[in-house]
Amino acid sequence: MKLWGGRFAEDTNALVLKYTASISFDERLWPYDIRGSIAHARMLADCGIISPAEGRQIIEGLESLAADIEAGEVTFALDDEDIHMNIERLLTERIGAVAGKLHTARSRNDQVALDMHMFVRDAVSSIADGVKELQAALIRQAETHLGVIVPGFTHLQRAQPILLSHHFLAYVWMLERDKARLSFLGEQVDRMPLGAGALAGTTFPIDRQQVANELQFSSIYENSLDAVSDRDYLLDLLYSVSTIMTHLSRLSEELVLWSTEEFGWVELADQYATGSSMMPQKKNPDVPELIRGKSGRVFGHLVGMFTVLKGLPLAYNKDLQEDKEGVFDAIDTVLPALKLMAGTISTMRIREGRLTDAFARDFSNATDLADYLVRKGIPFRQAHAIVGQLVQLAILQGTNLLGLDLGMMQAAASVIEEDVYELLRPESVVAARQSRGGTAPSAVKLQLALAKEQCGVE
Numbered sequence: 001m002k003l004w005g006g007r008f009a010e011d012t013n014a015l016v017l018k019y020t021a022s023i024s025f026d027e028r029l030w031p032y033d034i035r036g037s038i039a040h041a042r043m044l045a046d047c048g049i050i051s052p053a054e055g056r057q058i059i060e061g062l063e064s065l066a067a068d069i070e071a072g073e074v075t076f077a078l079d080d081e082d083i084h085m086n087i088e089r090l091l092t093e094r095i096g097a098v099a100g101k102l103h104t105a106r107s108r109n110d111q112v113a114l115d116m117h118m119f120v121r122d123a124v125s126s127i128a129d130g131v132k133e134l135q136a137a138l139i140r141q142a143e144t145h146l147g148v149i150v151p152g153f154t155h156l157q158r159a160q161p162i163l164l165s166h167h168f169l170a171y172v173w174m175l176e177r178d179k180a181r182l183s184f185l186g187e188q189v190d191r192m193p194l195g196a197g198a199l200a201g202t203t204f205p206i207d208r209q210q211v212a213n214e215l216q217f218s219s220i221y222e223n224s225l226d227a228v229s230d231r232d233y234l235l236d237l238l239y240s241v242s243t244i245m246t247h248l249s250r251l252s253e254e255l256v257l258w259s260t261e262e263f264g265w266v267e268l269a270d271q272y273a274t275g276s277s278m279m280p281q282k283k284n285p286d287v288p289e290l291i292r293g294k295s296g297r298v299f300g301h302l303v304g305m306f307t308v309l310k311g312l313p314l315a316y317n318k319d320l321q322e323d324k325e326g327v328f329d330a331i332d333t334v335l336p337a338l339k340l341m342a343g344t345i346s347t348m349r350i351r352e353g354r355l356t357d358a359f360a361r362d363f364s365n366a367t368d369l370a371d372y373l374v375r376k377g378i379p380f381r382q383a384h385a386i387v388g389q390l391v392q393l394a395i396l397q398g399t400n401l402l403g404l405d406l407g408m409m410q411a412a413a414s415v416i417e418e419d420v421y422e423l424l425r426p427e428s429v430v431a432a433r434q435s436r437g438g439t440a441p442s443a444v445k446l447q448l449a450l451a452k453e454q455c456g457v458e
Contacts, residue, residue: 020318021081025325029083032118034066036111036194037087039214041102049204050101058102061095062087083115084108105206107198109228109316114194116324118215120237121189123331128182130338131244135175135455137345142168142448145350146441149426150265151364158364161426162439164350165448172451174247181240189233192217196227199315229315231305231323238302241330245295248337252288255344259285264354269347272340287344291337298333301326361400363391365424368432369401372423376415386413 038059045055065087068074080086085108092099142165152162192215195201195208201224208220221227258265268285276282308322366387373383387401390412394400402424409416422428434440437447451457 017078017081020321021078022321022324023076023078023080023082023086025328026083026112026115027076027086028328029112029115029119030069030087031066032115033083033087033111034062034069035118036114036211036215037102038062039211040106040194042214043207043210044101044104046210047205047207049104049206054098054101057095057098058091061091061099065090065094082108082112084111105197105202105204106194107196107228109198110194110196110224113196113228113230114192114215116327117189117191117193117217117233120233120327121186124182124186124189124237126335127241127244127331127338128179130335130342131175131179131182132455134338134342134345135172135451136457137342138168138172138175139448139451139455139457141165141345141348141350142172142444142451145352146444146448148350148352148355149359149430150355151358151362152439158362160364160367161359161362161429163430163441163444164355166439166444169444169447169451171247171251172455175244176451176454178240178244178247181236181243185233185236185240188236190218192220193227193230196221196224199225199228225315229312229320231309231320234323234327235302235305235309237327238298238305238330241334242295242298242302244334245291245298245337248334248341249292249295251341252292255288255348256285256292259283259348264351265358267349267351268344269349272344272347287340291341294333294337298330301330359400359426361398362426363394363400365401365426365429366391368423368429369420372420373413373415376413378413378415383413 041050041055041058041062044050045052050058065074074090076083076086077089080089088099088103091102146163146165148164149161150164150167151158152160152167192208192212194211195206212218212220221230255266255268257263259268268283268287270283272287274284274286276284304326305323308319312319369390370380370383370387373386374380378386390401390404390409393408393412394404397403402421406416406418406420409420423432431440431442434443436443438444
């Protein structure tokens with residue numbers, strides 16, 4: 001008979017059981033369910049709700065059950081629906097009817113909320129570690145290639161030259177904001193729901209703070225309805241993970257582009273690339289491509305969670321069972337993505353020769369020529385037009401601004417002098433941008449030092 005089946009005269013339809021059961025995915029919560037149950041049993045005994053001997057018997061039974069599950073010696077049953085009922089059934093088989101006292105003063109509603117809070121708390125820590133690992137990889141590449149200049153883009157069109165290190169550090173700061181979101185999430189999930197019962201609390205004289213202390217929660221829910229129905233922390237988790245995946249997807253897109261022969265900026269290490277079953281010459285960027293592709297499923301889980309919650313009355317509804325699979329999958333997607341991206345970044349080779357060649361027919365110094373004319377007293381709009389005409393002339397001649405002779409430049413603007421050629425070198429263009437947060441080597445060195453300090457990278 002079902003542990004809840006006392007008022008039912010007929011067995012559950014097999015399809016209903018299969019459709020409503022969650023053990024196929026919530027079994028991964030077993031360590032948290034047992035830890036929470038041990039804390040609950042200890043509190044029940046300390047509060048005199050069960051005897052000390054019963055408390056010890058329940059705790060010892062749970063500990064032995066945990067050891068057997070860890071050893072792979074336990075099989076969970078679909079008939080028991082979820083991880084909570086499976087553990088209670090298995091505990092009953094071990095220690096007898098006293099196991100039934102474990103569920104005193106609690107409901108599966110506050111029990112599952114507790115399990116998910118503890119699960120998410122651990123997940124947040126693991127995700128933050130993954131973010132830090134990727135930041136370290138980006139910082140090391142930025143430090144190693146501090147003098148390398150690349151074209152910077154807007155609209156995927158060449159705009160102005162920047163340091164490659166400056167580009168890498170942009171992602172470091174994105175990830176730093178991701179860490180801040182995870183920190184906020186850690187604060188939100190650090191609140192214990194157990195003791196709320198099904199929705200209204202309990203008539204037993206429990207000590208919720210004792211359980212919170214044992215499970216290392218800094219606070220408890222002050223409203224029992226809120227405790228069992230709150231899934232805001234899961235929305236926060238899915239939003240945080242979605243933002244991380246957005247950043248990873250943007251970086252992935254650039255790695256896919258940069259590793260093409262058309263760009264040729266980087267070569268991915270063999271261990272982070274794959275080949276073609278037909279074309280022997282291929283080296284495919286499958287890791288960044290899959291990270292880019294898998295971002296969509298994480299975004300979908302966020303939308304799915306919003307959709308589940310938007311019409312739910314207080315307090316618990318079976319709809320909330322749908323909160324788990326998306327969360328589990330989002331975490332299972334982002335953790336390897338972070339680790340694989342860190343490995344890809346750490347091992348890729350920067351093709352510095354190709355990057356030098358990238359400026360052979362490049363006009364990303366055009367703004368600096370316009371600024372040069374402004375400093376000579378020409379209004380910016382007029383200077384803009386003059387430089388545009390010089391760019392057009394250089395295109396017709398198959399060269400760039402540095403390839404135009406001085407006479408041609410002076411025909412467009414007589415104020416141009418020989419010093420313009422030094423000013424238009426990519427190194428000079430980059431070095432001129434010394435404002436805080438700029439791409440000049442001096443500014444990037446300061447930024448790099450700050451990034452290393454904030455991210456804890458030696």
